């Protein structure tokens with residue numbers, strides 16, 4: 001039902017935003033948006049351990065911009081290994097998050113547009129699965145369910161019913177077990193210093 005409402009809303013509402021690749025000039029606005037939307041505790045999440053010191057997966061840092069070009073939404077995905085498969089080989093996957101929309105623009109379908117763009121881009125780039133920790137009632141409409149992560153754990157506290165996954169290739173997470181580990185490219189020292197400044 002929620003997916004139907006998303007589609008109807010997208011068809012009826014005049015589109016006052018675009019989805020685009022994030023650029024280096026968006027970083028300050030994106031961080032301010034995340035502080036507004038998610039609060040100070042956002043950096044204490046277990047997902048943050050898998051993001052800290054890494055760059056997002058290639059082509060998978062997206063923003064929503066309003067008519068003036070301001071950042072009003074953000075989503076990024078990160079390369080991880082989702083434990084190992086039955087053959088003992090690490091299972092490559094993506095971790096999605098944070099997803100956030102400026103509180104002043106909520107309920108216009110921007111979160112859904114960011115999710116659909118991210119899923120399409122990840123699929124086009126040949127990824128096998130996307131995992132995330134979030135509210136199942138929101139993410140189920142995009143095909144994310146907890147059953148796919150039942151033998152996986154985050155590297156820190158997490159609520160099992162919020163640990164969700166979407167397979168982009170059927171059976172990709174079949175038998176995957178163990179802890180998620182970061183596998184993305186590391187931030188260069190100069191970028192890390194710029195981010196800390």
Ligand SMILES: CC(C)(COP(=O)(O)OP(=O)(O)OC[C@H]1O[C@@H](n2cnc3c(N)ncnc32)[C@H](O)[C@@H]1OP(=O)(O)O)[C@@H](O)C(=O)NCCC(=O)NCCS
Nearest residue numbers: 005037099100101106107108109110111112134135137138
């Ligand atoms: C969650 C968030 C990204 C949704 O963005 P958005 O652009 O408002 O979402 P959309 O317009 O695409 O969808 C709105 C629908 O999602 C529902 N929704 C929003 N947040 C939800 C949540 N946490 N759980 C369940 N449903 C939720 C709304 O009630 C609305 O439902 P409807 O379709 O039945 O009317 C945004 O509210 C946000 O940034 N929240 C703060 C950051 C956050 O919590 N991010 C992680 C989400 S777990």
